Every structure is written in structure tokens, then in C-alpha cells.
Amino acid sequence: MASSSEDVIEIKPNTGWASLALSELWTYREVAFFLAWRDVKVRYKQTVFGFAWAVFQPLITMAIFSVIFGRVAKLPSDGVPYPLFVFAGLVPWLFFANCVNKASNSLVGGGAILKQVYFCRLAMPVSSIASSLLDFALAFGVLLVLMAYFGVVPTANIIWLPFLIVLAIFASLSVSLVLSALNVQFRDVKHAIPFVVQIWMYVTPVVYPMSVVDKPWLETLLALNPMAGVVEGFRWALLGVDTAPGPTIMISVAVTLTLTVVGVFYFRRMERNFADVV
Amino acid sequence: MSKPVISIRGLSKMYHIAAARKSKxxxxxxxxxxxxxxxxxxxxxxxxxxxxxxxxDQEFWALNDVSFDVGPGEVVGLIGRNGAGKSTLLKLLSRITEPTRGTATIHGRVGSLLEVGTGFHPELSGRENVYLNGSILGMRRAEVDRKFDEIVEFSEIGKFIDTPSKHYSSGMKVRLGFSVAAHLEPEVMFVDEVLAVGDAAFRKKCTEKVASIAADGTTVLLVSHNAQSVTAICDRAVWLHGGEKVEDGPATDVITRYLSESIGLAGEREFGDDVRSGGEVAKLRAIRVRNSRGDVTNTVDVREAFCVEADIEVFKPGCGLVLKLDMNTSDNMGAFSSIDTNNPTWSNEAWSVGHHTVRMWVPGNFLQLDTYPVGAALWQWSPEREVQFASKDLVCVHVTDSGEGPTSMAGFTTGSFPGPIRPVMEWEMESGGRILTAQDGS
Structure with a gap:
């Protein structure tokens, strides 16, 4: 049994900023695991193509973008074939977009559970993000195939890739925490998210390289977007484009850390009322 | 009492609700x-x-300054009407929501069974849902592994355990959900209304399961609208009303008082001209309960015969009327109904215009100790049939036991004396070729 009669639960009103008690998430790790496992199991149930959808989504987006931005608009691509260039950006970007979409609705969608049983509420957005990692892995596999097809060999910079993936996870988590908590009380969030995510993509160097931004102040401004560092970093680590996004990534890391701390505090503060308002 | 397992001090919960818009x-x-x-x-x-x-912009106190302790192994029923704060109290104790004021301390592993099948996903199989639901309720994976067969057996799902649960009947889902939760083995358990699930046979099984969990020394706090299941399982009851604690004591005492008060009916009810209690043909003027001495009352002794009396005014000549009286039990089951056409001299004859008084006599040593709300229906039966008036819960009869004189219990005073009725039966004994007869209790 998990615990003994030494357990003591104190129930009292908390005012002001709650303590974080992140160890609680560890206590409830199995809930997070099972919720993520449920998401994965259920996502492609009763579909003909199943997990292939996780691959179609970035591939089709790549095809459309290659025609519109590569052929028609003739955007530069740092010397890499445009389809590969845009796909390498889409893989982390779509991970982020899917996380934000799903995690933001995780609390509202799981409202019935919130009202019936107590567990660490962080488990819900965290599990949404964990389940998105599977789609990310599949898309990443396709990216490797595309790289082989275009004959692009990764450089030694690839050792930075795990770090970039962790950065993408934390960027998704921080945004999702704030939006999911906000969504509980204000369903406006649900309606706003599709637009926010779409606009967000265009301020992230997905379809264009950061190198086209010629004004340093604008580049710094764009780097405040944590996904800018991630997307640029992906291309640098995998495709060997020569622009090392050092400063951009430093800013992205700082912004992500700040956002994560703010997000966790905000979530913790709001969570005590989730069951009452969801 | 040894150290309390649950200790509640001044627990309160306030909600803000939207005020009604100004109409003008x-x-x-x-x-x-x-x-x-x-x-x-x-x-x-x-x-x-x-x-x-x-x-x-409006404050609403769903729970207001409630305090009590629950000792180890105690089984306490929370009773009260809808909105009395019972479920709010369980939600606070199971940490689903936070109190506005006050504290509570709980020692031990908590399992809460507020709704069965929490988190069930229709696309997942029964087996997968058992694991998911178990983890949400606080079981480790290894624990679910260990109890899996027991859970499936209790749920009676059998070979359908690997079928997606969207193909389950609602009864199957509920059985599986209850079964997972019932195998939690907590030290402190909160149960809210889940005993009302499934068919009668499964409800019985659930009630027995909760009783056996309680018998194993688990501290249980149980909410139920069904007074009988509270009396069956609980030693003690806490009665909440309007968010406040009204009474706390032995389950049978508290429930008896709760039922008589919540039914809240007097022994007499009169209907003036401004109350619609009839139609064009006739009107029910009054209905009352009289004991054997003829006093109007709402409390009678179990040994005593009593009558339900109805005053009927007839406006239209040439019409035959029928009065039906319904006696219900406190948990709203029909005890019996009776119709005055049993008397052939009234049935098909027209009632004269004016006042009539009808009495139904209920014998002593017949009803159980309970509170019986009385309903009435008045029909025009001839020349055509038309309802004049029908209503439940007009007056009520509390059947009590003064302890004086013989009853069916015959001095058998320990334990409960179950059953919906409590008649005195004829008994006989044959021994040595002689037959001895007696009424029980005499």
C-alpha cells in the first residue's frame, strides 16, 4: 500500500500564493501516466489511418507551405531545400501547437474528473504534453527520412538536440499551464486559442529563417518568443545551417524559465477553485 | 473515544452566485x-x-460552521435534504475544493467514492478503464494488478472485460465503476449516494460491500438519501440542514427525527375557498388523523387503531363519488391504498349535495414504526369519470412505540425489528398431542 496511517491531511483555507509542493506531482505520477496513456490509446481509435495521421499532418502542411512560401513567395531557406527547411521547423512547431491546443482544454475537458476526485491537478496538462510527445517522435522519424532523401547529414551540433527538445517541452508546458487554468474560468480562451496559435506561428521562424530579419531590435523582439530559439536551434542542430542561434536561444531559455515559474505559480493559485468553476 | 480519525472544526464553504437581475x-x-x-x-x-x-455578486454559504469528530472505525451517515451541504462537506474532506473557513484533519489513507466510473473513457476496454480509474482513485498499478480478478468478479462483467466500454449497458459501467472503487481499501472512506446504482440485486450487493468495508474497521462517512440504507449501515448520523449541523447522535434516533421533521406534515389540513382542493362536483374540505379516542393528532401508538377522516362538500346533485387514500412510507414507497367503494352501499349511489365525512380505520398492530404521509384522490365516478382532486403528502401519521402493553415484538427489545409492516400474527404450537395457540406478544 502506498501509505500508512501516518498520513495526515490538513484541510484549511489557503490565501495568497500557495506553496508549490511540486513533489505532489511525483506522488501522482501514475495518474499523469495513465491519463497520457489514455490520450494516446484513444486519439486514433476508429480511424482508418491510425497513427499515420501524426505523419500526414506535418507532411501535408509542408507540401502547402513549400508551394506557397517556397515557390510563390520565394522565401529564402538558408541554403537548404525549402521543403526540408520548413519541415524541420514544423516538427517542433506542431508539437508546441498541439500541446497548447490539447493541454489548454485538458482541465475543461476533464471537468468531470476534477469534480469527483482529488489528485495533483498539474497531472492533467502534463499528461496532455506527454501524449503529444508520441506524435512528435513519429514526425521526427519522418524528418530523418527526409534528411536522408535530400542527402543532408547532421553535424556535431546534433548533441544539442535533447536540450532543444527539453526547451520545447518547457515552452509548451508554461504556456499550457497559464492557458488551461485561465480556460477553466474564462471559456474565451478556448475560442481564442486557434487564432493565437496561428498568429504565433508567423512570429516564429517556421516558414522563414531568422536571417531574413535585418533589424537587430526586431530580432531581439522575435527571440522573446521561446519557440523562435527552438525552431532555429532545430535547423542548426540537424541541418547544419551555419547561423548558430546562440543569443536567440539564450533569450528563449530565459523567457521559458520565467514563463514556467509564473505558469506553475498561477496554476497552483487557481487550482483550488477549479472544481467550483469548471 | 480514542483519537479521532476525522476532526472537523468550524468548516464553512461560501460560493458566490449571480444575483437575480432587477426586473424593472x-x-x-x-x-x-x-x-x-x-x-x-x-x-x-x-x-x-x-x-x-x-x-x-451574492454570497451563499453551502456549509456553515460545521464541527464534529469521527472516531476510528465509526460509520457515520450524513443526512439532510437536497442542498443541505452533505455533498459539499464530502467534497471539502476529499480535497476537491477548499473551505472558505475552518479546518479539518484526517488521519489515514483516504478513498472517496463520490461518483462511480470517474474518468471512464468509452473507447477504452473495461480492463483498460479499470487501470485508469484505479489510478485516478489513488491505487498503484501493482495494487490494481493484485485485485484485478476480484474487481472483475464483483462487477459481474465477465467475458466483456476486453470489450470497449462504449458497448456496455449503463448498468455494466456502473457495476464496474463501483467495483473498482470498492476495492480501494482505504482507512477512511467517503461515500456519496453511490449505493443507489444498478439494479436492486446489485444495490444490495453494494450496500453489503460498504457494510463489510465498515466492519473491517474502515472509518466511513456516508451520504445517502435513502434513510433505510443509513440505518442499516451506520451507527451514528449527522443531520445537516441549510449548511448547518442540526443534530448528531445514534443513527436510528436522528433519522426518526429527521424523517418526521422533513416530512413536516401536521395531523390535520383544512382547505378554504381560496385553495383548489376540488372541482365542479365536489371539494375536499379537510383531512385529518384521529386516534382511537377521537383526538386529532399526527402521532399514534403502534398498538392503537386510528382513522384518516376526510370532509367532503358536494356541490352538484346526482353524482357518485369515490375517495382513495394512499399511505406512503417515509422513503416514499407505497404502503397501501384504500378506496371507499369497498363499502357497497356508497359506491354507485349519488351523493347528496352538502357536507359528508368519510373515515378510513387502520387497525392497531399493523403498521411499522415509521412516518406515513397520507395522500388523497377524489373522483367523480358517475355519471362520468373525472378527477376532482388528487394530491400527495396532505397529512402524516407518525407510528411510535410507547413501550406499554404487548406488541408484535413481545418484549423482544434488542436489535432491529425489520419489515414494512408489523402485524400481530396467530401462532400455535403442537406438543404432546396438544395444540397451544397464542397471539405473539400476548
Whole structure:
């Protein structure tokens, strides 16, 4: 049994900023695991193509973008074939977009559970993000195939890739925490998210390289977007484009850390009322 | 009492609710209000005033200053009407929501069974849902592994355990959900209304399961609208009303008082001209309960015969009327109904215009100790059939036991004496070729 009669639960009103008690998430790790496992199991149930959808989504987006931005608009691509260039950006970007979409609705969608049983509420957005990692892995596999097809060999910079993936996870988590908590009380969030995510993509160097931004102040401004560092970093680590996004990534890391701390505090503060308002 | 397992001190929960709109608003006021509302809400959001942000401005205390202790192994029933704060109390204790004031301390592993099948997903199989639901309720994976066969057996799902649960009947889902929760083995368990699930046979099984969990020394706090299941399982009951504790004591005592008060009916009810208690043909003027001495009362002794008396005024000549009286039990089951056509001299004859008094005599040593609300229906039976008046819960009869004189219990005073009725039966004994007869209790 998990615990003994030494357990003591104190129930009292908390005012002001709650303590974080992140160890609680560890206590409830199995809930997070099972919720993520449920998401994965259920996502492609009763579909003909199943997990292939996780691959179609970035591939089709790549095809459309290659025609519109590569052929028609003739955007530069740092010397890499445009389809590969845009796909390498889409893989982390779509991970982020899917996380934000799903995690933001995780609390509202799981409202019935919130009202019936107590567990660490962080488990819900965290599990949404964990389940998105599977789609990310599949898309990443396709990216490797595309790289082989275009004959692009990764450089030694690839050792930075795990770090970039962790950065993408934390960027998704921080945004999702704030939006999911906000969504509980204000369903406006649900309606706003599709637009926010779409606009967000265009301020992230997905379809264009950061190198086209010629004004340093604008580049710094764009780097405040944590996904800018991630997307640029992906291309640098995998495709060997020569622009090392050092400063951009430093800013992205700082912004992500700040956002994560703010997000966790905000979530913790709001969570005590989730069951009452969801 | 040894150290309490649950200790509740001044626990209170306030909700903000939206106040009713002012009814006398001009169109201009309404337009101004609906235009400024979003800005007020954004203002509230920015200043961190969530109630303003959510447009809520009235306070409502769902639970107000409730205190009590529960000792180890005690089984306590929470009773009260809808909205009395029972479920709010369980939600606070199971940490689903936070109290506004007050504290509670719980020692031991808590399992709460507030709704069965929490988190069940229709696309997952029964097996997968058992694991998911188990983890949400606080079981480790290894624990579910260990108890899996037991859970499936209890749920009677059998070979369908690997079928997606969307193909389950609602009864199957509920059985599986209860079964997972019932195998939690907590030290402190909160149960809310889940005993009312499934068919009668499964309900019985659930009640027995909770009773056996309680018998194993688990401390149980149980909410139920079914007074009988509370009396069957609980030693003690806490009665909440309007968010406050009204009474706390031995289950049978508290429930008896709760039932008589919540039914809240007097022994007599009169209907003036301003009350619609009839039609064009006839009207029920009054209904009352009289004991064997003829006093109007709502409390009679179990040994005593009593009558339900109805005053009927007939307006239209040439019509035959029928009165039906329904006696229900306190948990709203029909005890019996009776119709005055049993008397052939009244049935098909027209009633004369004017006042009539009808009495139904209920014998002593017949009903159980309970509170019986009485309903009445008055029909015109001839020349055509038409309902004049029908209503439940007009008056009530509390059947009590004064302890004086013989009853069916015959001095058998320990333990409960179950059953919906409590008649005195004829018994006989044959021994040595002689037959001895006696009424029990004499």
C-alpha cells in the first residue's frame, strides 16, 4: 500500500500564493501516466489511418507551405531545400501547437474528473504534453527520412538536440499551464486559442529563417518568443545551417524559465477553485 | 473515544452566485449594463477580483460552521435534504475544493467514492478503464494488478472485460465503476449516494460491500438519501440542514427525527375557498388523523387503531363519488391504498349535495414504526369519470412505540425489528398431542 496511517491531511483555507509542493506531482505520477496513456490509446481509435495521421499532418502542411512560401513567395531557406527547411521547423512547431491546443482544454475537458476526485491537478496538462510527445517522435522519424532523401547529414551540433527538445517541452508546458487554468474560468480562451496559435506561428521562424530579419531590435523582439530559439536551434542542430542561434536561444531559455515559474505559480493559485468553476 | 480519525472544526464553504437581475430595468439601463459588463469583468480580472470577473455578486454559504469528530472505525451517515451541504462537506474532506473557513484533519489513507466510473473513457476496454480509474482513485498499478480478478468478479462483467466500454449497458459501467472503487481499501472512506446504482440485486450487493468495508474497521462517512440504507449501515448520523449541523447522535434516533421533521406534515389540513382542493362536483374540505379516542393528532401508538377522516362538500346533485387514500412510507414507497367503494352501499349511489365525512380505520398492530404521509384522490365516478382532486403528502401519521402493553415484538427489545409492516400474527404450537395457540406478544 502506498501509505500508512501516518498520513495526515490538513484541510484549511489557503490565501495568497500557495506553496508549490511540486513533489505532489511525483506522488501522482501514475495518474499523469495513465491519463497520457489514455490520450494516446484513444486519439486514433476508429480511424482508418491510425497513427499515420501524426505523419500526414506535418507532411501535408509542408507540401502547402513549400508551394506557397517556397515557390510563390520565394522565401529564402538558408541554403537548404525549402521543403526540408520548413519541415524541420514544423516538427517542433506542431508539437508546441498541439500541446497548447490539447493541454489548454485538458482541465475543461476533464471537468468531470476534477469534480469527483482529488489528485495533483498539474497531472492533467502534463499528461496532455506527454501524449503529444508520441506524435512528435513519429514526425521526427519522418524528418530523418527526409534528411536522408535530400542527402543532408547532421553535424556535431546534433548533441544539442535533447536540450532543444527539453526547451520545447518547457515552452509548451508554461504556456499550457497559464492557458488551461485561465480556460477553466474564462471559456474565451478556448475560442481564442486557434487564432493565437496561428498568429504565433508567423512570429516564429517556421516558414522563414531568422536571417531574413535585418533589424537587430526586431530580432531581439522575435527571440522573446521561446519557440523562435527552438525552431532555429532545430535547423542548426540537424541541418547544419551555419547561423548558430546562440543569443536567440539564450533569450528563449530565459523567457521559458520565467514563463514556467509564473505558469506553475498561477496554476497552483487557481487550482483550488477549479472544481467550483469548471 | 480514542483519537479521532476525522476532526472537523468550524468548516464553512461560501460560493458566490449571480444575483437575480432587477426586473424593472429600462431598455436604456439594460443596454448600458450589457455594454459595460465585459469591461467590469476585465477590470475584475486585472485586479485579481475573481468574483467581479465572473460577474457574481451574492454570497451563499453551502456549509456553515460545521464541527464534529469521527472516531476510528465509526460509520457515520450524513443526512439532510437536497442542498443541505452533505455533498459539499464530502467534497471539502476529499480535497476537491477548499473551505472558505475552518479546518479539518484526517488521519489515514483516504478513498472517496463520490461518483462511480470517474474518468471512464468509452473507447477504452473495461480492463483498460479499470487501470485508469484505479489510478485516478489513488491505487498503484501493482495494487490494481493484485485485485484485478476480484474487481472483475464483483462487477459481474465477465467475458466483456476486453470489450470497449462504449458497448456496455449503463448498468455494466456502473457495476464496474463501483467495483473498482470498492476495492480501494482505504482507512477512511467517503461515500456519496453511490449505493443507489444498478439494479436492486446489485444495490444490495453494494450496500453489503460498504457494510463489510465498515466492519473491517474502515472509518466511513456516508451520504445517502435513502434513510433505510443509513440505518442499516451506520451507527451514528449527522443531520445537516441549510449548511448547518442540526443534530448528531445514534443513527436510528436522528433519522426518526429527521424523517418526521422533513416530512413536516401536521395531523390535520383544512382547505378554504381560496385553495383548489376540488372541482365542479365536489371539494375536499379537510383531512385529518384521529386516534382511537377521537383526538386529532399526527402521532399514534403502534398498538392503537386510528382513522384518516376526510370532509367532503358536494356541490352538484346526482353524482357518485369515490375517495382513495394512499399511505406512503417515509422513503416514499407505497404502503397501501384504500378506496371507499369497498363499502357497497356508497359506491354507485349519488351523493347528496352538502357536507359528508368519510373515515378510513387502520387497525392497531399493523403498521411499522415509521412516518406515513397520507395522500388523497377524489373522483367523480358517475355519471362520468373525472378527477376532482388528487394530491400527495396532505397529512402524516407518525407510528411510535410507547413501550406499554404487548406488541408484535413481545418484549423482544434488542436489535432491529425489520419489515414494512408489523402485524400481530396467530401462532400455535403442537406438543404432546396438544395444540397451544397464542397471539405473539400476548
Amino acid at each position: 430595468q429600462t431598455l436604456q439601463e439594460r443596454v448600458v449594463e450589457s455594454a459595460t459588463r465585459p469591461f467590469k469583468r476585465i477590470g475584475g480580472l486585472l485586479t485579481g477580483n475573481r468574483t467581479a470577473a465572473a460577474d457574481l
